[in-house]
Amino acid sequence: MFPWLTALIAWPLVGAALVGLSALGRSRTGPASAGVGLARPLALLFSLVEVALLVGAFAAFDTGAAAEHQLGATYAWIPQIGVSYAVAVDGVGLLLVALAVVLVPLVLLAAWKEQGRDEVRLRRFVGLVLLLEAFMVAVFCARDVFLFYVLFEAMLIPAYFLIGGFGQGAGRRKAAVKFLMFSLGGGLIMLAAVIALYFLGVSAGVDPSRAFLVDELVAVDLGTTAERLMFVGFFIAFAIKAPMVPVHSWLPDVAGNATPGTSTLLICVLDKVGTFGMLTLCLPLFPEASRWAAPLVIALAVISVLYGAIMAIMQTDLLRLVGWTSVSHFGFIILGIFTFTPLGTAGSSFMMLNHGLATGALFLVAGFLVSRHPEKSQKIADYSGLRSVTPVLAGTFLVAGLATLSLPGLATFVSEIMVLVGAFGGSPAGSAGWAIAAVPGVVLAAVYVLLTYQKIFTGAPAAGLEALPDLRLRERVVAAPLVVGLLVLGLVPGLALTYVDAPAEQSVALTTVDEPADDATQMGSDQ
């Protein structure tokens, strides 16, 4: 069988090496235009071929067994300590791979003119994007805890350079360092848990040469205290990445200083590693500890929902605002995961995809807006009355905004309602109350989206902005797939739900193993 996942991981690496190779040197040979001509189309080509590979992977994936990890490959990597190169995806992983693979060409296209005509800079930028793509795809496929950890940290490298090297904000270096410090701090705690997992696994009888494989470790009974400690180790790393209040501080700075394209990849895809890790590592590996921590996690998730939304309302910087909305949305995702209902978990998995599309659209369109301002201002107050000047841009922004506020009919609504309705019937104590407490988030979402729209697009056009050009063809091509995707998934969510439903049931079944039998059936676990 064709190794689809390995191909999906390797291809962008090849692209990054080819396109970005000369970026390492300092050659500025030849006229600038010659180099400019090649780097971007080549990178775009690579990312589009990657999309084709993705289609192949989807075709090879058996949706009837979406809960099982498929398309797998396992090779010994460092046999001395039992590390393997093990990749495989279940439905959720496949959707997130798809999100990464689909967003990269759009981001490349959106950033077409953003980095000027400096050849070295361009090559470096597209090379880093492709490198990041390879790591992101790999991390969603990793089925070996050590491999996962390595990729979890490796992603930081291209992300760090993308934030610090290519942003538009003055504080981008500081933001990059903040991002790196938060992520490394979380990663360090996780590393300790990974090592502990290895030793406990081996002492519990796992084959030392396969000691990091998730499938082997799932069956290990770690003992209550150890399990809880390790859960905390993993969870903190994932919560930082997710980002969840109170470890979210890096996100608004990054969103406000990075380029919109970087923010899209970072917040819409890379951050999903946090929630994806909670779902595919924390819950199966530490089921008892997950139940133990659930009440606190749920509380923090709901606080994130409201906190992020309130902070978004108070922002004066457009891109920071979009960043804050994500804090709110990630709160919903975590809420769905930790209430242990098939509906909520499936909703969360679906929401990971939808949030990527909706927030990606919002980031990119906001980026188009900012790029039009004579001074590239991100201040909301510097804009006014643009609907009459750039009607298509206004309409696209509004649609993206409506997706962010989960307008029914769009995909985000389906997932949000699934999370809320599912969470209401969740098993941890107080789920229903917290679910109700999260509902005002939908009102706050309406406020931050419509307030922003009102300030930027209505009233009299601001001085100096009366002649801004409307969306160009290239920019429409970027926005269209996202909008169409949100609409189609909103009307026929079954297209995606077939991939997340079975994994959700299975993950809920895993966390309810030692509940009484009648409870387990009530939770809909027919695994």
Add this chain to the structure above:
Amino acid sequence: MNDVIGLAPWLVGLPLIGAAILLLGGKATDRWGHWLGVAASAASAVIGFILMFRMIGTPAEERSIDHHLWTWLSAGGLDVDLGIRLDPLSLTFVMLVTFVGTLIHVYSVAYMDHDPHRRRFFGYLNLFVAAMLTLVLADSYLLLFVGWEGVGLASYLLIGFWDTGRPSARENAVAAKKAFVMNRIGDMGLIAAMALLFAGTGALDFGTTLSDDAVGSLSEPTATAIGLCLLLAACGKSAQFPLQAWLGDAMAGPTPVSALIHAATMVTAGVYLMVRSGPILEAAPTAQLVVVIVGAVTLLFGAVVGTAKDDIKKALAASTMSQIGYMMLAAGLGPAGYAFAIFHLLTHGFFKAGLFLGAGSVMHAMDDQTDMRRFGGLSRFLPITWITMGLGWLAILGIPPFSGFWSKDGIIEAAFMPVEGQPWRAWVFGTVAVLGAAITAFYMTRLFFMTFGGRRPRWAENQHPHESSPLMWWPLVFLGVGSAALGAVLGIGGTFVTWLEPVVGHAEHHEPVLPVPVIITATLVVVVLGALLAFRMYAVSLVPEEAPRGSVLTRAARRDLYQDAANETLVLKPAHGVARLVQVGDRDVVDRGWGALPQAVSWFGAAFRKAQSGYVRSYAAGMAGGVLVIAVVVWLVAGLGGAQ
């Protein structure tokens, strides 16, 4: 029936396609776009007629059809199909929405003639029609919610239609946002209700959740909670107390929008929700009582506000709020009230749309003036508008045989029905309903005579009022005829009540606490008294061009009984305070807290930096000292060890 059921999806589909073409088509569709919009709406109306005539031809017990389209959502134990429910209730709405909607589309062709963005306007109107039909045709709460927010979106877009390029642009945009956000507050209720319903019954489709089994399995507290959550949703959408504040501001939209969305159809969706959810409400008497109270409060609130407004559209908006209060009150009375709630909704849809379009015609003639103190004596110049609005005026007053009489009188009678164990209810709500009718008579007569009556016009300079074009007055005529006759056609012999019976159930007949003729007579007497008072004040005596200071009550009513001030102090200020608190907390506690970590590291480093003097000799001294210390320690330890 089954041979035409396939047409049902096109009820929604055609306006939706129309909206898509108009909104995505760009300038290419500018020339003919408005006619496409009219055609899409009219085609829906034709389909509606076909379906309704076929429905009338089917036996009563087969008149509820769930037409499955495709599986919408199936995950984690929740299965919701995308489907259409056709029954007398939804078809009544379909007829109201498509028929009145089409008339308003036609009217708008002329009304928006000079607007460069007329095509976009029709795109939004079509979007609204599609969403409203989704709302009423949905066969599940989840799909209903899609229509529910869809009409909210269309309403948002249309209220803010003039959100650039006008002096009032920013205010219009703010009004649009206010409407959407207040609707969203109500929507929280619908979301919570769905969560409760799914937890209680495991489904969200009407077929399951509203069945006797499912409702019977709900405990009374759960049913009450669901009922109250649904009421919250209805309050948001139907501008009922305490979520009424957005409706007045919503008049910022073009007048056809006010007629279609903020009078005839969308704002009545809350009543639809209440009637549709009847079985749940009946299982929750407390919730029902709250529905009645909300309806009663709003009906007085709107009526009082209506008496003081000088802006013709805002007066009509207050009246809408009040009339929906009547419907809400009826919807809380159980099966006895449902049919009359929907009946009044239908007649109100006609006469209020007529009144609004009439107001639009007046504004058209008076250069967009809305202040009634600057009108007067217009009957000679706008005869058709005058007559059609007159019919609407008589209808809303409830003068027999005009439409409003049949429906409103039914509600007043129902309000006087005794409730077992709570004898006070019939008297309180009955009296409120009659009182409301009196105030309604006062403010509508005031509106009518301030606009058309009086010998001395109070126009601004250079006004040359003229009757509007046929495209505008023909819809007025249709609506006028409806205002005059619809009630009698459907009301005599209880035709409409029988038609709705398959949905709302048969109401056991109770005798009101007062004999019916007494109720009717009393109502008519107070209505005539109210109208005469207004006639004396605004037709016989001269109306000042500047509003007099007025009594405390007048001043309060002019400011909507201080609703905005109350919202400001009770909700917005505290909310803003909380938001400020969170913002400061995030900056000074969370962010600074994390910032303290690297700071501590750097302080630590700063302390040790001093040791690095750069002088080779001090390093050497350090080494020598260190060696000495180690030597001493080793010597001591070795010495101690030797001692043992």
Add this chain to the structure above:
Amino acid sequence: MDITNYVVLAAVLFAIGATTVLLRRNAIVVFMGVELMLNATNLAFVTFARMHGDLTGQVLAFFVMVVAAAEVVVGLAIIVTIFRTRRSASVDDVNLLRG
């Protein structure tokens, strides 16, 4: 003759060398102090080798000599370079590495 005298001599030489390093500013003199300490160590190594009848100490002394020779070459080169640029051979003038 008592072999411990050699050890005492080595200690005294080392102390003189250490004091020179600590007290003198001229780089050349400091360098001589270092050489003195190295040679004191050599003497101690050889003495102990003799004491224990083990050649390891003598071998180590050769290593030290080689290292010392290499150090002299590099160290003097550095001192000469510094002197050329700064016109001074004082070790206190070269404190660029302060924290």
